Amino acid sequence: MxxxxxxxxxxxxxxxxxxxxxxxxxxDEAPVGTxxxxxxxxxxxxxxxxxxxxxxxxxxxxxxxxxxxxxxxxxxxxxxxxxxxxxxxxxxxxxxxxxxxxxxxxxxxxxxxxxxxxxxxxxxxxxxxxxxxxxxxxxxxxxxxxxxxxxxxxxxxxxxxxxxxxxxxxxxxxxxxxxxxxxxxxxxxxxxxxxxxxxxxxxxxxxxxxxxxxxxxxxxxxxxxxxxxxxxxxxxxxxxxxxxxxxxxxxxxxxxxxxxxxxxxxxxxxxxxxxxxxxxxxxxxxxxxxxxxxxxxxxxxxxxxxxxxxxxxxxxxxxxxxxxxxxxxxxxxxxxxxxxxxxxxxxxxxxxxxxxxxxxxxxxxxxxxxxxxxxxxxxxxxxxxxxxxxxxxxxxxxDRYEAEDAARQWAVQIDDPSGSNRRKARVAAPPLGRLEFAVHAAADGPRLLRVRWQDLGFPTQPVLHIDGQAVAGGDTRADRDGWRITRFRAPLRAGDHTIAVSGSAHALDIDYLQIDAAGVAAVAKPAR
Missing domain, CATH: 2.120.10.10 (Neuraminidase)
Known part of the structure; x- marks a missing residue:
């Protein structure tokens, strides 16, 4: 410039x-900051x-x-x-x-x-x-x-x-x-x-x-x-x-x-x-x-x-x-x-x-x-x-992977102010729709994977695969603004992985995939 x-x-x-x-x-926009x-x-x-x-x-x-x-x-x-x-x-x-x-x-x-x-x-x-x-x-x-x-x-x-x-x-x-x-x-x-x-x-x-x-x-x-x-x-x-x-x-x-x-x-x-x-x-x-x-x-x-x-x-x-x-x-x-x-x-x-x-x-x-x-x-x-x-x-x-940033198959990005980043991905019913997250794991270890999602009026659940292998779903709890969060647990080795998320029966909206070290809170260290 x-x-x-x-x-x-x-x-x-x-x-x-x-x-x-x-x-x-x-x-309706307002700045955030001092x-x-x-x-x-x-x-x-x-x-x-x-x-x-x-x-x-x-x-x-x-x-x-x-x-x-x-x-x-x-x-x-x-x-x-x-x-x-x-x-x-x-x-x-x-x-x-x-x-x-x-x-x-x-x-x-x-x-x-x-x-x-x-x-x-x-x-x-x-x-x-x-x-x-x-x-x-x-x-x-x-x-x-x-x-x-x-x-x-x-x-x-x-x-x-x-x-x-x-x-x-x-x-x-x-x-x-x-x-x-x-x-x-x-x-x-x-x-x-x-x-x-x-x-x-x-x-x-x-x-x-x-x-x-x-x-x-x-x-x-x-x-x-x-x-x-x-x-x-x-x-x-x-x-x-x-x-x-x-x-x-x-x-x-x-x-x-x-x-x-x-x-x-x-x-x-x-x-x-x-x-x-x-x-x-x-x-x-x-x-x-x-x-x-x-x-x-x-x-x-x-x-x-x-x-x-x-x-x-x-x-x-x-x-x-x-x-x-x-x-x-x-x-x-x-x-x-x-x-x-x-x-x-x-x-x-x-x-x-x-x-x-x-x-x-x-x-x-x-x-x-x-x-x-x-x-x-x-x-x-x-x-x-x-x-x-x-x-x-x-x-x-x-550690949060926004759904609108993932590779889409039969899915579309939609603006939504209740989404984590003001947007979400709407994913078509299986077997057509899915999101693929290309994720890099910095180290080996167990992971807690959370999917934030909404149904579209018909019963469904998120389905998760890591490098082609299905991961059994865990508990689902309600979140604000009509969203739900389903938790999965799985080990990840250091390196690159493809994590696919789709619906079990019907179309659904996905907000994000979050990946935490299982049972460990993320701690940041200041620059030297």
Whole structure:
């Protein structure tokens, strides 16, 4: 995504998407989450854990985009606290010109190890400083890097990663956007970003990176990571995280691709070589075909077994996914195989393309997920300047497999507000109808499998098969809103399995399949 300009000549970041792709705010919808601050979008979090002053470890820093020319707002939550406190606006320390300001696409990162002269624990802020023309329209960009050696209390300028120019609305602009920082094992610092500086070569926008050997003071040559030829597609908004096997994972959006905004993942052994730039990578999608779209983040969480869980959040979705982008997509097999949806802790309102324009996710010490994103204001949903930053927490449990995400045979997805994820699957009577859940078990052991279901007025029961073998049904109990839950018990070996669910006699609705370690509660551990 790149910024654009409001008709009122007030520039704020604007993604290149058609208005038809936006989910309208429904009258009966209400946001879920606590308002933290007024903010357009682009929240980013970092929890400090490498500070020389031990009392600063556990401090959480938050930055985001706010309308205006005051700089990047920085909030802090002190260790053991739940409330946020505004501390400062980080401002452009280079351009002594009121038309310039550090404004857009902030990225916070704490060095886990030294990088050049910067010691471990240094907090970095990469962000886009923009310069306006005489009419107040963005005409220049400068991806700047700042450092803090006192846990985010004060900041000093380090360098410019790359500069860009041209009005975002111009066809031949040379904009640069969306810095994302990561330090390699050898201490070299990498800055990933989006670039529109290769249009003449046939790339509308591409993803690239530069490497610094001296802690971000100077930068090497540009290396291209994702570049789709043809002059149309716009891969953008790269976010990089580390996997437990040592590899790196990158998420990005493919704007104006075959499926507009589809989120893809690419993998790298060293964080530098991402394979053929023309290869889009691995699409994130469910068995049923739902896919997250636009403004994604990827986050690896140390929950759910040895390989942990990968989570992707995005602004919206296609293929039958929630168009309002209120679901998280998760995968417990290092990105291999299908993805599954679960409701995001924050349930944002849509209405403008900055609602959900990036999101932030943090595993907390109590095992819950802290989620932040931007939401439109109910009274002015189309005005991004009125957006708010919402926060909410929820248990970090990834053991519920939504029925609408499974492979369907004679089954259809239906919206239902009483469903776990606002949807359900209606499955035809046997022998025609069935759902197949491609499930990855992280370890051997007994499992408790729960199926939430409803009949359609005729007596039936869910029937369950694991890898073709029937599993005897257990007890059934009533649940709220007319649903029932039937429990099955069976062992699962580590690895991949196909779990099929159908009806015993008549059609039925299925909400989800939940798989618990039998008799063991799921416990999440915080990231190190």
């Amino acid at each position: 790149k910024p654009s300009v409001f008709a009122v000549a007030v520039a704020i970041g604007l993604c290149v998407l058609s208005s038809a792709s936006l989910a309208a705010v429904q009258p 308002e933290l601050a007024k903010g357009v979008g682009y929240p980013v979090l970092v929890r400090l854990s490498h500070q020389a002053t031990r009392s600063d470890n556990g401090r959480v820093l938050l930055a985001f985009e706010r309308h205006g020319m005051d700089g990047v707002p920085l909030y802090v939550r002190e260790p053991g606290q739940h409330d946020w406190r505004f501390t400062t606006n980080v401002t452009d320390q280079v351009h002594r010109d009121p038309r310039w300001q550090l404004r857009w696409q902030p990225n916070l990162y704490e060095l886990p190890r030294a990088s050049g002269p910067l010691p471990a624990g240094t907090v970095l802020l990469g962000a886009n400083a923009t310069g306006n023309d005489a009419q107040g329209r963005v005409a220049s960009e400068d991806l700047q890097l700042y450092a803090s050696n006192d846990a985010g209390r004060t900041w000093r300028y380090l360098s410019s990663i790359i500069k860009g120019g041209g009005k975002p609305s111009d066809k031949d602009n040379h904009g640069v956007w969306e810095p994302n920082l990561r330090v390699l094992d050898d201490g070299r610092l990498v800055a990933y970003y989006s670039s529109e500086q290769h249009k003449a070569a046939g790339f509308n926008q591409l993803l690239a990176h530069k490497v610094s050997d001296d802690g971000g003071r100077t930068w090497g040559v540009e290396h291209v990571d994702v570049a789709i030829p043809g002059g149309v597609e716009r891969p953008g908004m790269a976010v990089v995280d580390r996997l437990p096997d040592g590899r790196y994972v990158m998420s990005y959006e493919d704007i104006d691709g075959p499926r507009n905004g589809h989120v893809y993942l690419k993998f790298s052994r060293d964080g530098l070589d991402w394979g053929n730039p023309a290869n889009r990578g691995t699409p994130v999608q469910t068995q049923a075909g739902a896919w997250p779209a636009a403004s994604p983040i990827v986050k690896w969480l140390p929950v759910g077994g040895r390989d942990g869980t990968l989570v992707v959040l995005a602004e919206r979705a296609g293929g039958g996914g929630d168009p309002g982008g209120r679901a998280m997509y998760w995968n417990n097999n290092l990105g291999r195989g299908p993805w599954w949806e679960m409701p995001a802790p924050v349930q944002k309102l849509t209405g403008n393309i900055h609602a959900g324009w990036t999101q932030a996710l943090l595993l907390q010490a109590d095992g819950t997920l802290l989620h932040l994103t931007s939401s439109s204001a109910p009274g002015a949903p189309a005005d991004a300047r009125a957006n708010v930053i919402l926060e909410a927490s929820a248990p970090a449990r990834f």
